[in-house]
Amino acid sequence: MTRSTRPAGPAALRPSSAERARTVAGHPAAAVCAAGIDGSRVLAHTTTGSGQVLLVVPTEGEVCTAVRRSADGDLAALLMVTDHAPVPLREAVRAQVWLSGWLTPVEPADRQEALLAFADVAPVGALLDVGSTATLLSLDLAEVVLGECGSVTELDPGDYLAAAPDPLAEVEATMLRHLDESHPEQLALLASRVPAEWTRGGAARPLGxxxxxxxxxxxxxxxxxxxxxxxxxxxxxxxELGAAVQRLLCAAERACPGR
Incomplete structure (x- = not known):
């Protein structure tokens, strides 16, 4: 079945592919692949406001070891970030983004500034271990690919770095879980905005x-x-979210006079 996300109105807009890639890349589930390394654990990762892709990995882990042993001082690698739906779905993966390039250690002289930039975006506990059990790596970005809705889009790295994550990304999971668990009547109202021929009687779930x-x-x-x-x-x-949702629900109620 087609998985493309269709708008429920002719004027519907959506995030650009670069914005979606930045938003997906902000999710914590990530792994690194490289020659001889198949999905190694990443302690933390982010794309900073200035456009630097940073990773925290175990110092004694296979990724950091491969970087140290590289003859050229860098390691061709792929960072794969997976976006899982915050509510239970049969197919839980909503999207993936693949960031390819070359990994190098962040130099000690640049480490403090990089850690501060990292913490501005993702203030995670793993940053406290950098310099002891963890190492901070930088990914010199060469390719960006977004997989979503059954399609794959290759992006210009510059467009990816220039884009910003969606401003609702930090509240999305909480909002969707609350809608799914506590407000079935509001979910039904949202579903009423969708033409019946698009849904074929399927049960509506909050996806994004x-x-x-x-x-x-x-x-x-x-x-x-x-x-x-x-x-x-x-x-x-x-x-602005509460007012926007209220306007949307009110419009749905007016369109359903029998409710």
Whole structure:
């Protein structure tokens, strides 16, 4: 079955592929692949505001060891980040992003500045171990690929680095879990905005939330379909989210006079 995310209105907008890639890359589930290394553990990773891709890996782990042993002082590698849905779904992986390039250790003279830039985006505990049991690596980015909705998009690394993650990324998981667990009536209202011929009677589940609106998944016996339900206008952050959702629900109620 087609998995493309379709808009529920002719004027629906969506994030650019570069913005989606930056948002997906902010998720914590990540692994590094390189020659002889198949999915090694990453303690933490981020793309900083200045466009630096940084990783924290175990100092005695296979990735750091391979970088140290490299004759050229760097290691061709692939960082794979996986975005899992925050609610239970039959197919839980929403998207993946693959960042390819060359790994090198961050020089001691640059380490403090890099750690501060890392913490600005992702203040994780693993940063405290850098210099003892963990090592900070930099990925010189060469290729960026986004896999989502059954398609694969190759991005220019410059476009990826220039993009910003979605402003609702930090609240998305909490909002979707709350909608799924506590507000079935509101979920039904959102689903009512989707033409019936697109859903084929599938059960609606909250799949995603970004500044442009909700994404719903309709799980059906033979597969699923993902559909976008847009806000009246994009929001700039969490402070505008409540009003945007309320307007969307009110519009759905007016369109369903029998409710």
């Amino acid at each position: 939330l970004d500044r442009f609106g909700f994404r719903l998944r309709f799980e059906q016996p033979a597969g699923h379909r993902d559909v976008r339900v847009p806000f009246a206008a994009p929001v700039s952050g969490p402070a």
